[in-house]
Amino acid sequence: MYTPLYEHIRKYxxxxxxxxxxxxxxxYMKEVKRKEILLKPGQVCREHYFVKKGLVRMYLLxxxxxxxxxxxxxxxxxxxxxxSFITGKPSEYHMQAVEASELIYxxxxxxxxxxxxxxxxxxxxxxxxxxALVAYQRRVNFINMMSDEERYRFFAESFPGFLQxxxxxxxxxxxxxxxxxxxxxxxxR
Amino acid sequence: MYTPLYEHIRKYxxxxxxxxxxxxxxxYMKEVKRKEILLKPGQVCREHYFVKKGLVRMYLLxxxxxxxxxxxxxxxxxxxxxxSFITGKPSEYHMQAVEASELIYxxxxxxxxxxxxxxxxxxxxxxxxxxALVAYQRRVNFINMMSDEERYRFFAESFPGFLQxxxxxxxxxxxxxxxxxxxxxxxxR
DNA sequence: CCGATTTCTTAAACTAGTTTCATTTTTTGA
DNA sequence: TCAAAAAATGAAACTAGTTTAAGAAATCGG
Numbered sequence: 001m002y003t004p005l006y007e008h009i010r011k012y013x014x015x016x017x018x019x020x021x022x023x024x025x026x027x028y029m030k031e032v033k034r035k036e037i038l039l040k041p042g043q044v045c046r047e048h049y050f051v052k053k054g055l056v057r058m059y060l061l062x063x064x065x066x067x068x069x070x071x072x073x074x075x076x077x078x079x080x081x082x083x084s085f086i087t088g089k090p091s092e093y094h095m096q097a098v099e100a101s102e103l104i105y106x107x108x109x110x111x112x113x114x115x116x117x118x119x120x121x122x123x124x125x126x127x128x129x130x131x132a133l134v135a136y137q138r139r140v141n142f143i144n145m146m147s148d149e150e151r152y153r154f155f156a157e158s159f160p161g162f163l164q165x166x167x168x169x170x171x172x173x174x175x176x177x178x179x180x181x182x183x184x185x186x187x188x189r
Numbered sequence: 190m191y192t193p194l195y196e197h198i199r200k201y202x203x204x205x206x207x208x209x210x211x212x213x214x215x216x217y218m219k220e221v222k223r224k225e226i227l228l229k230p231g232q233v234c235r236e237h238y239f240v241k242k243g244l245v246r247m248y249l250l251x252x253x254x255x256x257x258x259x260x261x262x263x264x265x266x267x268x269x270x271x272x273s274f275i276t277g278k279p280s281e282y283h284m285q286a287v288e289a290s291e292l293i294y295x296x297x298x299x300x301x302x303x304x305x306x307x308x309x310x311x312x313x314x315x316x317x318x319x320x321a322l323v324a325y326q327r328r329v330n331f332i333n334m335m336s337d338e339e340r341y342r343f344f345a346e347s348f349p350g351f352l353q354x355x356x357x358x359x360x361x362x363x364x365x366x367x368x369x370x371x372x373x374x375x376x377x378r
Numbered sequence: 379c380c381g382a383t384t385t386c387t388t389a390a391a392c393t394a395g396t397t398t399c400a401t402t403t404t405t406t407g408a
Numbered sequence: 409t410c411a412a413a414a415a416a417t418g419a420a421a422c423t424a425g426t427t428t429a430a431g432a433a434a435t436c437g438g
Contacts, residue, residue, distance in 0.1 A: 060330065068333040070326070083323045092330075119308070126315035133318055134272045136325035137259070141281075143332060144257040144365065145249060148425065167385060176333065181425055183387050337395065356415060370395055372417050 002027050004052050005104050008076055009120075012127045019118050026114045028105050032097040039095035045084035047105045051077050054101020055165055058093045059173070069174040072098075072166070078128060098166060148177045149185050191216050193241050194293050197265055198309075201316045208307050215303045217294050221286040228284035234273035236294045240266050243290020244354055247282045248362070258363040261287075261355070267317060287355060337366045338374050 002024065009015045030049075032038065038056065039045050049056065051073050058071040058079065070093070073079035084091040085108050106114065115122040142151060152175055156163055163171065169179040191213065198204045219238075221227065227245065228234050238245065240262050247260040247268065259282070262268035273280035274297050295303065304311040331340060341364055345352055352360065358368040 060334065062334055070329055070333060082319060082326055086319055086323060115312070122315060123304070123311065126311060126318060129315060129318035129322055130271060130275055133321055133325065134275060136322065136329070137271055139329065140259055140325070141249065144259060145251055169385065177424095178426060179386070180388085180427080184389095184425085187387075358415065366394095367396060368416070369397080369418085373395085376417080 001029065002104055004076065005050050008050070009124050012124050013120060015120055015124070019120050022118045023114065023121055026106055026110050026117075028107070030103045030105060032101050032103065034097060034100045036097045037094065038097065038103075039081065039091055039093060041092050041094065042090050044088055045081040045091045045093075045095070046108045048078060048080040048085055048108070049073070050104040051075050051079065052102040052104050054103070055098040056095060056101060056103070057098050057166075057170065058095045060093060067094075067173055068176075069170055072162075072174065074162070078132075098170070143176070148175065148181065151175050152177075152182065152185055190218065191293055193265065194239050197239070198313050201313050202309060204309055204313070208309050211307045212303065212310055215295055215299050215306075217296070219292045219294060221290050221292065223286060223289045225286045226283065227286065228270065228280055228282060230281050230283065231279050233277055234270040234280045234282075234284070235297045237267060237269040237274055237297070238262070239293040240264050240268065241291040241293050243292070244287040245284065245290060245292070246287050246355075246359065247284045249282060256283075256362055257365075258359055261351075261363065263351070267321075287359070332365070337364065337370065340364050341366075341371065341374055 002020075005027070006015060006020050028047075029052075032054075038047075038049070039058075041061075053075060056073045056079050057069055058073075058081065059067045059069040062068055071079060079095070081091040081093045081095070083089060084093075088108070115125070142154075146154065152171075155171070155175065168182055172179045172182040191209075194216070195204060195209050217236075218241075221243075227236075227238070228247075230250075242264060245262045245268050246258055247262075247270065248256045248258040251257055260268060268284070270280040270282045270284070272278060273282075277297070304314070331343075335343065341360075344360070344364065357371055361368045361371040
């Protein structure tokens with residue numbers, strides 16, 4: 001049931017079966033359908049999801065109600081509104097399953113207890129946070145250094161499989177431009 | 190000497206004097222002059238700096254050798270190239286003191302030992318990473334939701350003191366536009 | 379398997395921000 | 409204190425990406 005998570009942890013550090021057993025009481029599962037909503041603006045995000053299978057996105061609505069996608073989470077990625085999850089403030093984000101998904105999750109209220117019960121889990125959490133930080137740092141780099149067109153081409157070449165899993169307009173939103181501009185680019189070459 | 194760091198840690202969790210004493214052997218100090226370079230592309234970033242006093246920036250050069258500032262670190266902020274620091278890969282960034290600064294720092298090679306010697310320091314590190322994550326998440330939000338002009342006005346109103354510490358062209362670079370555009374905006378209102 | 383909905387494309391007018399180049403103002407360090 | 413370097417401004421021509429609007433193609437769920 002929670003094996004994919006344990007395997008993921010074991011990529012980062014030794015994690016005994018006893019650790020897994022001690023962690024298990026704090027793990028939960030959720031199965032969601034395509035397009036099912038996991039979080040709405042105004043709600044506090046009290047859960048941190050590990051995508052076992054499927055694809056989840058987070059987005060904001062701008063003043064014209066256009067979706068601005070900020071995050072995609074594929075298999076073996078953790079996803080949450082970190083701000084809301086950590087501080088307990090209401091979220092501004094929407095979180096939605098793009099595909100039917102299986103999610104393992106933990107609860108904000110139980111986190112300190114988890115760290116106490118399984119110290120290795122806190123180390124893992126630190127490493128995951130640091131890795132996410134690297135991903136964000138790269139992303140800001142990416143935004144700074146490339147034009148929209150370059151970013152699209154880079155992305156399309158680097159993650160061809162991903163392109164087939166999300167509608168193009170979602171990728172356009174994630175990359176920060178309009179679907180029309182994306183069509184224009186694609187028509188060129 | 191290292192008191193500002195201990196005080197910072199104590200904002201996040203209990204940290205006994207004994208913890209401080211155990212941590213001290215792994216802490217170092219560096220004083221740098223205005224414009225002094227801390228890291229160049231190609232070097233591995235083996236140090237993680239805590240700004241005790243002063244101001245540090247990180248930037249990339251684009252294909253036209255224009256500086257693209259990605260990070261500013263003021264007093265009580267940690268700064269490093271996380272990617273290089275964690276993975277040991279050569280950095281792509283420049284890191285430079287904007288003002289004469291006093292820095293406390295730790296060494297990548299000693300981190301695991303530090304965590305073993307002072308477990309509370311690992312908890313603190315996790316919290317700092319999570320907080321940095323929140324900052325990045327907000328920043329991507331910021332980029333997504335506002336035009337360059339809006340971002341400038343928001344920034345100028347929110348952090349008036351900061352404006353006086355950095356040249357305008359650096360803020361323009363950080364916000365992702367040209368100094369000329371910034372002059373244009375400022376002339377308007 | 380079909381109607382409804384969602385997604386993609388095209389095109390023309392438009393605009394936010396860039397580029398280039400020249401000039402002025404401010405800061406700095408010797 | 410002053411010459412040199414760094415920073416800020418201005419204006420005109422330009423361009424990457426947006427907007428609006430409409431039709432075509434693909435996909436979905438009942």
